Amino acid sequence: MPRDSHSPTTSNSQAGTGYSGPLAYLEASMPSLPNVLARTALYIVENPEKVVRFSLKELSRLCRAGEASIIRLCQMSGFNGFSDFKLALAGELAVRDTVGTEAVPKDEHQLLTLAGELSRSVTRTAEGLDLALVQKVADRLRPLHRIDIYGSGVSGIIAELFSYRLLRSRLNAHAFRDVTLAHEVANGLGPHSAAIAISESGVTLNTVDFLRTARAAGAYCVAVTCHPKSALARHADVVLPMAKLNIPAYGGYINAVPRAVYIAEALAALAAPRGPDIDA
Structure with missing residues (x-):
């Protein structure tokens, strides 16, 4: 059974991945990951609120991925193990929820910016x-x-x-x-x-x-x-x-x-x- 470390770790951006959090890293990395890791990354990106409440075994079952593969993905994201990864994920979700309403266009300038993006x-x-x-x-x-x-x-x-x-x-x-x-x-x-x-x-x-x-x-x-x-x-x-x-x-x-x-x-x-x- 893979051992999930609980020791402190640096944040994702400090770990050298260059991304602000685990979701950002996983989303950018999915296409280059092996199939099992890519499938797990996609599930996490699409269901982050669920993943922060899952055990390693539960996520393994839902993603059809071995526990060792999930821990490997966490380590690739810059964390020692699944517990550290979930803590960072929860933090990123909190930030996302805080700034989420600010990202919604509210005035003409922001709507024009959105039009430009589209x-x-x-x-x-x-x-x-x-x-x-x-x-x-x-x-x-x-x-x-x-x-x-x-x-x-x-x-x-x-x-x-x-x-x-x-x-x-x-x-x-x-x-x-x-x-x-x-x-x-x-x-x-x-x-x-x-x-x-x-x-x-x-x-x-x-x-x-x-x-x-x-x-x-x-x-x-x-x-x-x-x-x-x-x-x-x-x-x-x-x-x-x-x-x-x-x-x-x-x-x-x-x-x-x-x-x-x-x-x-x-x-x-x-x-x-x-x-x-x-x-x-």
């Missing part, structure tokens, strides 16, 4: 997107009998937007937000089908499993993510990259949506049938 997210995504590659994906999708789209959380909202836009372009695309249903129907995919998986981090377990299942069934697989070298991307035939944002994923924001809408619009426009009587 605009830059779309512009940077457009600059990083290879339209020749998007055209290739569109050409592959156009004749297919079925396109399944899946995302979790905010990515699930994005999946529904993708589905709507592709349906308007006469493609048989459907979004699933229920993970069990998504996995069940993915087994029925094949060479004449496609799967589009959406995950900002690229390590969301259910989304990775969905694309893995679809690929095993022979479907054409597309990943939409900020991290082209993530676990999700490894199961994709093609990756359509979104620009990274300097906005915490754990803040409850939906700032990720506009950049994904750009990709959906570009894909739908290029996939739409062409002809004088076609209204895409």
Whole structure:
């Protein structure tokens, strides 16, 4: 059984990671972590309020990760063990709760700043997107009998937007937000089908499993993510990259949506049938 140290440790930023707290470090590091550690990091980032109340054994069970792996992740974050990590996590949550209301735009200047951030997210995504590659994906999708789209959380909202836009372009695309249903129907995919998986981090377990299942069934697989070298991307035939944002994923924001809408619009426009009587 791994031993969780209770001795004092330096703060995350003092430990040389260069980040203000464990959440900031984990969010930035997820794409480069091994699968088990990335999965654990994602769970912590998405459920920090729960994690501070968990025992090491409880977190191990929920993340499907060994206790030694979790302690290793804590040490990589700059802490001696899980107890020290939880103390720092609780402190970061307290700071977040204190400043959280201050981060909400309250006047015209702050709203204009927010508008600029959203605009830059779309512009940077457009600059990083290879339209020749998007055209290739569109050409592959156009004749297919079925396109399944899946995302979790905010990515699930994005999946529904993708589905709507592709349906308007006469493609048989459907979004699933229920993970069990998504996995069940993915087994029925094949060479004449496609799967589009959406995950900002690229390590969301259910989304990775969905694309893995679809690929095993022979479907054409597309990943939409900020991290082209993530676990999700490894199961994709093609990756359509979104620009990274300097906005915490754990803040409850939906700032990720506009950049994904750009990709959906570009894909739908290029996939739409062409002809004088076609209204895409």
